Amino acid sequence: MQKTNPTIHVDGQEIPFKVGQTIMDAALAAKVYIPHLCHYPGLTPHGNCKLCMVDIGNKNVTACTTAAVAGQQIRNNTETLNAARKTVTQMLFIEGDHICPSCEKTGNCKLQAMAYYLGMLDNHFPQFYPRREMDASHATILLDRSRCILCDLCVRASREVDGKNVFAIAGRSTNAHLIVNSPSGKLGDSNIQTDDLAAHICPVGAILIKEQGYDVPIGQRIYDQQTIRDVGLNEAIPEKQGNHHD
Amino acid sequence: MPPDTPSSPNTRRIAIDPISRVEGHGKITLLLDADNHIQEARLHIVEFRGFEKFIQGRPYWEVSALVQRLCGICPVSHQLAAAKAVDQLVGVEQLTPTASKLRRLLHFGQILQSHALHFFHLSSPDLLFGFGSDPMQRNIVGMLRQYPDIALKGVKLRKYGQQIIEAITGKRIHGIAAIAGGMNQPLTPGKRDALLKDSADILTWSQDAVTLNEQIHTSHPEHYAFATLHSNYLGMTGGKGELEFYHGGLRARAATGAYLFDQFDYRDYQQILREEVRAWSYMKFPYLLELGTEHGWYRVGPLARMNNCDVISTPQAEAARKRFKEFGQGQFVHHTLAYHWARMIEALHCAESIQQLLHDAEITGTELMAEKGDKRPEGIGVIEAPRGTLFHHYQINEEGLITQANLMVSTTSNNQAMNESVRSVANAYLDGQEITEGLLNHLEVAVRAYDPCLSCATHALGKMPLQVELRNVEGVLLDQLTKGVNGDVRRRPELA
Numbered sequence: 001m002q003k004t005n006p007t008i009h010v011d012g013q014e015i016p017f018k019v020g021q022t023i024m025d026a027a028l029a030a031k032v033y034i035p036h037l038c039h040y041p042g043l044t045p046h047g048n049c050k051l052c053m054v055d056i057g058n059k060n061v062t063a064c065t066t067a068a069v070a071g072q073q074i075r076n077n078t079e080t081l082n083a084a085r086k087t088v089t090q091m092l093f094i095e096g097d098h099i100c101p102s103c104e105k106t107g108n109c110k111l112q113a114m115a116y117y118l119g120m121l122d123n124h125f126p127q128f129y130p131r132r133e134m135d136a137s138h139a140t141i142l143l144d145r146s147r148c149i150l151c152d153l154c155v156r157a158s159r160e161v162d163g164k165n166v167f168a169i170a171g172r173s174t175n176a177h178l179i180v181n182s183p184s185g186k187l188g189d190s191n192i193q194t195d196d197l198a199a200h201i202c203p204v205g206a207i208l209i210k211e212q213g214y215d216v217p218i219g220q221r222i223y224d225q226q227t228i229r230d231v232g233l234n235e236a237i238p239e240k241q242g243n244h245h246d
Numbered sequence: 247m248p249p250d251t252p253s254s255p256n257t258r259r260i261a262i263d264p265i266s267r268v269e270g271h272g273k274i275t276l277l278l279d280a281d282n283h284i285q286e287a288r289l290h291i292v293e294f295r296g297f298e299k300f301i302q303g304r305p306y307w308e309v310s311a312l313v314q315r316l317c318g319i320c321p322v323s324h325q326l327a328a329a330k331a332v333d334q335l336v337g338v339e340q341l342t343p344t345a346s347k348l349r350r351l352l353h354f355g356q357i358l359q360s361h362a363l364h365f366f367h368l369s370s371p372d373l374l375f376g377f378g379s380d381p382m383q384r385n386i387v388g389m390l391r392q393y394p395d396i397a398l399k400g401v402k403l404r405k406y407g408q409q410i411i412e413a414i415t416g417k418r419i420h421g422i423a424a425i426a427g428g429m430n431q432p433l434t435p436g437k438r439d440a441l442l443k444d445s446a447d448i449l450t451w452s453q454d455a456v457t458l459n460e461q462i463h464t465s466h467p468e469h470y471a472f473a474t475l476h477s478n479y480l481g482m483t484g485g486k487g488e489l490e491f492y493h494g495g496l497r498a499r500a501a502t503g504a505y506l507f508d509q510f511d512y513r514d515y516q517q518i519l520r521e522e523v524r525a526w527s528y529m530k531f532p533y534l535l536e537l538g539t540e541h542g543w544y545r546v547g548p549l550a551r552m553n554n555c556d557v558i559s560t561p562q563a564e565a566a567r568k569r570f571k572e573f574g575q576g577q578f579v580h581h582t583l584a585y586h587w588a589r590m591i592e593a594l595h596c597a598e599s600i601q602q603l604l605h606d607a608e609i610t611g612t613e614l615m616a617e618k619g620d621k622r623p624e625g626i627g628v629i630e631a632p633r634g635t636l637f638h639h640y641q642i643n644e645e646g647l648i649t650q651a652n653l654m655v656s657t658t659s660n661n662q663a664m665n666e667s668v669r670s671v672a673n674a675y676l677d678g679q680e681i682t683e684g685l686l687n688h689l690e691v692a693v694r695a696y697d698p699c700l701s702c703a704t705h706a707l708g709k710m711p712l713q714v715e716l717r718n719v720e721g722v723l724l725d726q727l728t729k730g731v732n733g734d735v736r737r738r739p740e741l742a
Contacts, residue, residue, distance in 0.1 A: 101420060102304075102312035115734060134303060136645035142305060211336075213307030217423070217431040218416035 006070035010054075011077050022082060023063040023074060024052055033229040034076050035085055035117065037092075037110055037203055038151035039064040043160055046152050049092070051085050051114065053135030054191035086118040090217035094125045095174075096132075098204070104213050105205030107221025111149060112204075113228035117175075120128040132177060140210050141199050148178050148206040166192045177205070197237065257285055262686055274668055274689050278455075282678040286588035287669040289661070289693060290527050299649045302480050306335050306625075306642045313638065315655065317699060319363065321420050322411060323631035326492070327638040330423035330627030334513075335642060336538075337619025338427040344611030345428040350492050351580060351603045352414045353629070354425060357491060358452075358596040359407025360632035361589045363546075364697045365455065366400020369586060372691045373462050378684025396458065403593070404439075406448050410600065413437040428615035435610050445601040449562070450592070452597035456566045459587040464573060469564060473582040473667035473692035476501040478534060478544035479553050482630050482657065485509065487556030489595060489632040497554050498534060498544065503578055512628035515637055521654065529661050543662035546634025547696060548588035553578045560598035566591045582667050585649075585695045631656045633697050638685040657698045667692040 005016035008023065012034050017026035022045060027034050038049040047062035054063045055075040063076070075081065090097075092111060100106045114120075132145035150169055155178075158166040166187075170179045192199060199207060218224065221242035222231060262274040277286040297316055301309060310328035314321035324347055333341070341349070372385040372391060382388070389397040408418040414433060415421025425427050427561040461467055480498045484490035487497075487508075495509030496518070510518060521530040522539050533542030544550070570591060573579060579588075603609050627638045634656030641650040670694045679685055 050574050052257075059681070101315055102308055104308060130415070134647070136647050138303065210305065212303075214311055214422040214425050214431055218421055 008068050008072040010074045017068040021068050025068050026068045034063045038083050043156040048152050086120050090124045092149045094123050095128050103205045107224050109202035113223040117228045129229045135187045137186040140194045142208045143187050147204050153201045154198045157201045162196040166190045248626045286670045287672040289664045301651050305646050327627040327629040327636045331625035331638045331640050332426045334625035336618045342613045343608050345614050348429045354411025354596040354599045355407045357632045359404045361593040362403035375689050377518050377688050426540045442604045449597045452594040454461045455590040456594050459590045463587045469583040470581050473671050475666050476580050479550035480544045482552045489555040491556045513626045530663050532659050545663045546659040548592050549585045552588035563595035582695045660696045
């Protein structure tokens with residue numbers, strides 16, 4: 001008798017999975033989109049952003065960190081979950097200084113694209129206006145902590161792909177912030193390089209390549225052309241990046 | 247800011263707050279003595295923007311996108327002035343021919359749309375219906391009803407300028423095109439051809455606007471003295487003294503026409519200009535250092551440029567300029583209301599220049615970026631914005647972050663002049679009069695002539711609420727007029 005893959009159901013659609021895969025892995029493999037910001041295929045999932053919350057019947061879980069189990073009935077694209085995701089996105093906006101009009105990342109920014117995808121029309125909550133240190137000490141890479149959403153992607157990319165361990169999250173709650181692993185704590189004294197994945201994986205404008213301001217015109221940026229859903233379904237670590245993890 | 251309380255118990259205060267049909271928020275206060283003589287008349291700018299401060303610490307490559315948010319009408323001017331400064335920061339002295347022409351085309355589109363907006367939407371109701379006419383009619387909707395042909399041409403002129411901006415920057419408002427050392431995308435032949443299709447009509451309508459303004463001004467001798475000032479004038483001109491909006495040297499002339507300086511390198515502007523701070527306004531008061539605070543104030547913008555320049559490079563605008571000069575009998579035209587006429591001559595020059603540039607083969611070129619040179623710690627970009635000479639000055643540290651910024655925007659240069667004009671009109675028209683909406687509009691007409699961009703951000707279009715109070719010397723309320731958001735003017739019933 002031929003052995004078939006076990007399956008889960010996402011919004012009624014039957015999706016096969018391999019044992020060990022998360023709900024997110026299985027959904028993406030089947031081209032079913034579950035909104036996410038801190039997940040990136042190929043990096044260890046962390047469940048930081050909470051955008052990928054799905055309903056598995058008795059509770060809500062983060063799809064990127066929850067193992068797929070045969071027979072799971074998962075609700076994903078529902079009004080209630082999308083409303084909660086919008087609220088989470090609004091909270092991410094107000095916790096930092098996300099001034100899209102002057103940000104070089106606009107049009108390429110996942111947070112902005114997610115806001116559009118979820119139909120977010122305002123911030124709803126009052127701004128935090130956090131005071132966070134800007135680090136322009138590196139010759140080619142800028143770290144603007146005021147835009148950081150603490151997704152941890154740069155931390156994992158540096159550790160798991162670049163093999164360097166340049167970044168970490170320190171502090172708790174509203175004091176949580178990105179720190180740099182160098183003697184001075186400055187990016188300029190770290191061993192990050194321009195072609196490292198950690199320098200490019202930031203979903204917002206917190207880590208940017210310096211001296212590139214609007215070189216790509218409005219209308220020709222990633223999310224000017226595609227929704228975050230379309231991008232998210234086809235995302236993978238570029239092949240040229242060697243995986244130093246193991 | 248200290249409150250504008252009467253300094254003497256024998257004076258009373260009238261406030262027009264806010265002023266309508268200007269860009270941004272301001273107010274006018276009048277202080278009258280017991281005999282209703284004007285003791286003091288001031289234009290207050292009540293907004294605080296803080297751009298110079300909050301861009302400190304930001305990276306220089308963000309700055310042209312950031313500072314253009316100063317304004318919703320002339321963002322292109324701020325973007326270009328900043329880009330010129332940023333070019334210097336990255337060691338670029340000379341743009342590629344295509345980049346230079348694209349920036350100029352963009353700027354002509356900007357000035358055309360801004361000038362059209364100001365005349366047709368904001369000022370033509372005053373000039374065609376009368377300063378004291380029914381306020382329910384004295385607006386762009388009234389224009390569309392009474393003079394649909396004129397009003398629609400104005401709407402279309404503005405639209406065309408916006409289309410040029412969109413074709414080059416990707417958006418009609420707050421697009422991005424000018425980047426460090428050049429432009430970020432070419433103008434495609436398809437977009438060029440689409441713009442060329444309407445360029446002949448635009449030229450005709452711009453000429454009509456000049457003719458209309460010439461007729462309005464020359465047929466109303468009562469306009470000649472209205473808010474008129476014998477002032478100094480500052481502006482940028484090209485190397486041959488021609489009208490120039492994008493790049494040139496600074497020229498200042500006294501009211502007599504005598505030169506104070508000419509072809510002065512704008513990067514040394516701090517040697518010739520200073521700004522004075524006064525406690526009652528958030529807007530500074532610039533002056534020519536050589537003449538001092540009392541006599542050194544000057545005017546900028548269309549009237550200054552028309553008086554200052556020797557020639558205009560395009561034929562129809564040059565013919566119009568000559569008629570303007572003939573009207574002034576070879577002398578400077580100091581009439582404040584002639585700002586409107588000069589503004590439309592500039593719009594005509596823009597229309598002609600746009601057509602020329604669209605026919606220029608290099609405008610669709612793809613060589614857009616100059617090679618960057620050695621970094622510099624300081625950049626100063628100056629441009630002739632629709633409202634006058636605009637200065638952007640930045641200093642950066644070795645990490646590329648801005649450490650100091652000075653933005654001297656066009657309306658700031660006209661601050662003293664607007665105050666003088668308000669004072670002049672108050673003395674001429676309001677002395678001893680009962681307050682009426684029409685009479686107060688005379689003060690606004692004086693301010694409006696300068697096309698001030700008080701916040702560089704918002705439109706009011708006559709819908710802003712306005713309340714004017716008249717109190718006697720004891721502070722008792724004698725009269726109160728309120729203009730609602732729908733334009734209704736009501737007198738407080740118990741005082742009527």
